[in-house]
Amino acid sequence: MAGWMASDTLRAKLPVYDGTMWIGPRGGKKVLNDASLLSETPIHKHIVLKQNPEAGLIAAIRKELVEARSEGRPINVGAARHSMGGQAIPRDGTAITFDNGTVQVDKQAQSYRAHAGARWSQVIATLDPVGLSPMVMQSNNDFGVAATFCVNAHGWPVPKGPMGATVKSLRMVLPDGDLVTCSPSQNVELFNLAMGGYGLIGVIVDMEVEAAKNTRLVPQFEVFPAEQFAGAFRAAVQDPAVSMAYGRLNVARKTFFTEALLVTYRETADQTDLPAAAGSGWMAHAASRIYRGQLGNEEMKRFRWWNETAVGPTLGGGETTRNSLINEPVVTLDDRNPSRVDILHEYFVGFDQFDGFLAACREVIPASYQEFLNVTLRYVAQDDQSVLSYAKVPRIAAVMSFSQEMSARAEADMARMTQALIDRIVAIGGAYYLPYRPHARLDQLAQTYENASTFSKMKRELDPQLVLRNNLWDNYLERL
């Protein structure tokens, strides 16, 4: 740990490479990091593959697999490397980044075929002019399409489940070099292992994914005591007129998680002449300044809550489109502070367990040293496909954003707090999300993901030489 502390300021100032924190060589060694800036890991090499998902790309992947296997090295493919615990980094291995945004739309079938490395901004740019929109993606547009499938991310359209449920088929190169097509009806076992399988099952080259209609939407805002949120959110999710929905909770320490905001979007009567998808507007940039002002400032946290619940509905309450809402890059919220880093956590709890979740958070989070900046609440429908499913029942997802000091003290406190939160959330039947910091204990992972040892067993059968590896495998799944 001392290694990364010594040069944190320098590190944060190094160039961002293709969305990937690419640092090196350091002391003669090549190293790779991710968006956490806390995952620095030695690698053998990093290559970027730009080919279309045809014979050239497949041959290049096979060549790397053969070379890595003969040298006993791991391989891993990443996209934006916004996972935060080295889930897209192979220790001493070959890190591959795909750089190709090819997206072909089938308007008739309301679907599209995307290169595995295409980013959501590229998907939106292709779908928007033909009146379509991604069915499910994360809240930001920087991430890779196959990466989204590999973490099985969710978004905030309701009543949808994770993105994997919207994938019609995909092609993937297995560790032995075979190219397979997988779908919910073909090679189903492989499909379900790869969905949320963090790139450990095969290298995905392209995917056919369902699209939704782009629509003009108008928001509605409601504020109430936090204990009323689950009931109101359930009603919103079940309302067929609601197509997007999210919640927020107040975060000032003294009144932590006592009030809730619910924002629901419904289609307007007029769906003609939709404007082109916008990027971040002035509202998003202004909100970002207030958001950052919360750091160490309880007054500002209260101001932001007032702004979101009282001012926002008036100023930001106008019509927009589905594509404009999801076309937001991560950089809008960037802190530009070299001594701190934004760290996310995410927990999934059943609607009936929401009060228990509030109690757990009130007990654990304000007592820590961490700066808690935001929580967004989303809906995730039940996922019975993915082997490493985090939604065995319909769940409320709580995406939390912390600003963490880049120091050993802060890292130790974050690890302690994370384990305390996971203990309480698992005790109420909830789950934690795997793409973030690797602070959970192994027993917590095994308890949360009851099929994890089955996943590891099947991975070993498919990949006996363990050529596809990353820090999630090395830190956890290998030990099951």
Ligand SMILES: Cc1cc2nc3c(=O)[nH]c(=O)nc-3n(C[C@H](O)[C@H](O)[C@H](O)COP(=O)(O)OP(=O)(O)OC[C@H]3O[C@@H](n4cnc5c(N)ncnc54)[C@H](O)[C@@H]3O)c2cc1C
């Ligand atoms: C600001 C922010 C907002 C977020 N919002 C959400 C949200 O709304 N909902 C949500 O569910 N999550 C959210 N996340 C988490 C996010 O979905 C994951 O971190 C995701 O991994 C990011 O995509 P990426 O392109 O950075 O993936 P990477 O970190 O590059 O890769 C993720 C995984 O996919 C694998 N992979 C990538 N490409 C391939 C391929 N072609 N073949 C095989 N394996 C591959 C990698 O090996 C790795 O294991 C958010 C994260 C951040 C930082």
